Amino acid sequence: MATIEIDRVCKSYGAVQALNEVSLSVEPGEIYGLIGPDGAGKTTLFRILVTLLVPDRGSARIEGYDVVRDYRTIRSRIGYMPGRFSLYQDLTVAENLDFFATMFGTSVAENYENIREIYAQIEPFRDRRAGKLSGGMKQKLALCCALVHRPTVLFLDEPTTGVDAVSRKDFWNMLYRIRDAGVTMLVSTPYMDEASLCDRISLIQKGRIIETGTPAGIVAKYPHRLFGVSGMPAYPLLKYLRQCPGVLRCFSFGSEHHVAVDPARTSTEHLQATLEQAGFRQVVVREISASIEDCFMELAKEDQ
Amino acid sequence: MKAFFSFIRKEFRHIFRDKRTILIVLVMPVVQIVLFGFAVSTEVHDARVDVVGDAADPAVRRIVEQIDRNPYLHVAAVYPSVGDVAGRMRKGDTDVAVCFERGYDGRLQHDGGASVRVLGDGSDPNTAQMIVNYVNGVLQDTEAAAFPRVQYMYNPSVLSSYNFVPGVMGLILMLVCSMMTAISIVREKENGTMELLLVSPVRPVGVIISKAIPYLALSLVNLATILLLSRFVLGVPLRGSLLLLLFVSALFILASLGLGLLISVISSTQKTALLISGMGLTMPTMIFSGIIFPCESMPVVLQYFSDIIPAKWYIIMVKKVMIEGVGFAYIYPELLMLLMMTVFLLVVSVRLFKRRL
Structure with a gap:
């Protein structure tokens, strides 16, 4: 039996359809990623799963319990870390943790082992008010609070948004250790590069799941060859690339443009020559392998 | 729990x-x-009272003393003509004027009643009402026959x-x-x-x-x-x-x-x-x-x-x-x-x- 089973869930806010026939299933002990841009419907889906919202249509079950009918049972079994920092800013680290432990009918001492590894990192600041912690520290405290009652399923809504790269890496290492203790996790993130850190992922766009699979599987399904192109000046280069023969799609990726091409009509050498002829400076064209973000762009384009 | x-x-x-x-x-x-x-507080302390009348009249003198003794009132001036009241009030020299008729004491003794007029400053009605009430209270005490005796139960000093x-x-x-x-x-x-x-x-x-x-x-x-x-x-x-x-x-x-x-x-x-x-x-x-x-x-x-x-x-x-x-x-x-x-x-x-x- 899957730990989380979502079956054609729909939810609208007035005229806006936030979720449209969303189905997915999360197996016990995996880290499942829900990847999509802001406004894709990730938070709405989370709120339905943690029993804070009722779906308009469709059903969802967590460990076999229905999120609407058995909401009380579910509430005592899950851990939830909302997207925004939602602890008491005027309470200290220790007071926050104590409070959430007692709310779930347990104590920090009883479950110290469960959170020891994470808590050890913020314990030096135990008497500091939560509002005065750094972004990464806040996330660690929130994770501790969500874990302190030994939930079997953990819902993490954008846990790494607004956290620096080092802390993010730290945070993911913690998630792996939590997974190894047998906890199933659903994690949402707008960062495509975090997708490959999950066991399995679903890409979500405008309330619809557009692809599901392992990160490697999704990347493998990418249908085109991909070139990374850089050159000066960058923006006219992007515009020029879009009307080159053989170029299917072109997106800007930081310092480089990712160009999906039809291999029958162009090649790296050919493209390089064309661009240099057109007057662009420092042109580099290289073949690259697709990332999750390339897949997302491709699928989102198809979807429209 | x-x-x-x-x-x-x-x-x-x-x-x-x-x-x-x-x-x-x-x-x-x-x-x-x-x-x-x-x-x-809506109480008025130390209101200024002008007395208009004959300063030599024994009844008027008695009332002037009474007014001065009241903790909320004091006599600002005594003069004979009503015509001066408006000017003093306009300048803000007084809050209320008590006007006694000519030969007040005599009429009180012989006719059993004499007329008194109290002039308040109506531009501030709340305060004026309070002050006039105080003045009335004083007059009541001296001229028992002319006024009803008012008493506030539970809060005698209002x-x-x-x-x-x-x-x-x-x-x-x-x-x-x-x-x-x-x-x-x-x-x-x-x-x-x-x-x-x-x-x-x-x-x-x-x-x-x-x-x-x-x-x-x-x-x-x-x-x-x-x-x-x-x-x-x-x-x-x-x-x-x-x-x-x-x-x-x-x-x-x-x-x-x-x-x-x-x-x-x-x-x-x-x-x-x-x-x-x-x-x-x-x-x-x-x-x-x-x-x-x-x-x-x-x-x-x-x-x-x-x-x-x-x-x-x-x-x-x-x-x-x-x-x-x-x-x-x-x-x-x-x-x-x-x-x-x-x-x-x-x-x-x-x-x-x-x-x-």
Whole structure:
């Protein structure tokens, strides 16, 4: 039996359809990623799963319990870390943790082992008010609070948004250790590069799941060859690339443009020559392998 | 049970760590009582009286002495012509003029009555009325036959604090309970912690009760402070039973908590909650509960409106118990009214309190 089973869930806010026939299933002990841009419907889906919202249509079950009918049972079994920092800013680290432990009918001492590894990192600041912690520290405290009652399923809504790269890496290492203790996790993130850190992922766009699979599987399904192109000046280069023969799609990726091409009509050498002829400076064209973000762009384009 | 206590402890921490909350909850009541008791009083001290008449007339001389002896009045000038009054009043040299007819003493002796005119400054009607009343009081004492003898029962010196203390009690308990409860619940909504509380196994009723108890406790502290201040600083008596007063106050506090919960249900930001409790509770309470304007002199529609304000009934009861010193039998219609409101407010707000987002 899957730990989380979502079956054609729909939810609208007035005229806006936030979720449209969303189905997915999360197996016990995996880290499942829900990847999509802001406004894709990730938070709405989370709120339905943690029993804070009722779906308009469709059903969802967590460990076999229905999120609407058995909401009380579910509430005592899950851990939830909302997207925004939602602890008491005027309470200290220790007071926050104590409070959430007692709310779930347990104590920090009883479950110290469960959170020891994470808590050890913020314990030096135990008497500091939560509002005065750094972004990464806040996330660690929130994770501790969500874990302190030994939930079997953990819902993490954008846990790494607004956290620096080092802390993010730290945070993911913690998630792996939590997974190894047998906890199933659903994690949402707008960062495509975090997708490959999950066991399995679903890409979500405008309330619809557009692809599901392992990160490697999704990347493998990418249908085109991909070139990374850089050159000066960058923006006219992007515009020029879009009307080159053989170029299917072109997106800007930081310092480089990712160009999906039809291999029958162009090649790296050919493209390089064309661009240099057109007057662009420092042109580099290289073949690259697709990332999750390339897949997302491709699928989102198809979807429209 | 442990969760419950931990929740209450958390609420107290929120209160004691926020200076603004402390200011509103514990300092404001004291300031209000003292302000209303001393500064914002409708009594007039040391009003200036002009006496127009014959300074040699024995009866007039007697009255001038009497006026000077009154703690609220003093004679500013004595002169013979009424024509000067308007000029002095315009310049602000005097507040009231008492004009005696020519040969006052003689007519009083022989005809059994003489005429006196009191001229007040109508540009400030409230103050003028007060001063004229004082002057009348003095004249009454000297000319027994000419005036009816007026006496104010329960408050012989007509102190305004007898009116303001019950009013401020109603206002403060209402403010602390409704506004602070509403804001503390809405703050959790705004900060997103309400999401976590709802996801926890704690029942919503548990959340409501734990939110209410700290403010209930603080309200009782406020009540005690107000009663002590009014008794020992303002000299307002507590003639009735303290127990009855506490019971009535507890009921009113519960009604206010219900109102606060209701506000927290319908508002999603602290600003809204503050506006609703400020405009929707404090203002109507000030205007319609009879603290400032007597309900009896309002248009009929507004009188009906004033009936739905819990504070009105509470203030009536406090006045009856504190000032008149009556017992339960004299306040049960008001008590019943407040009880029904309390039950209604609590039931509706608990029902409306959402178990989900």
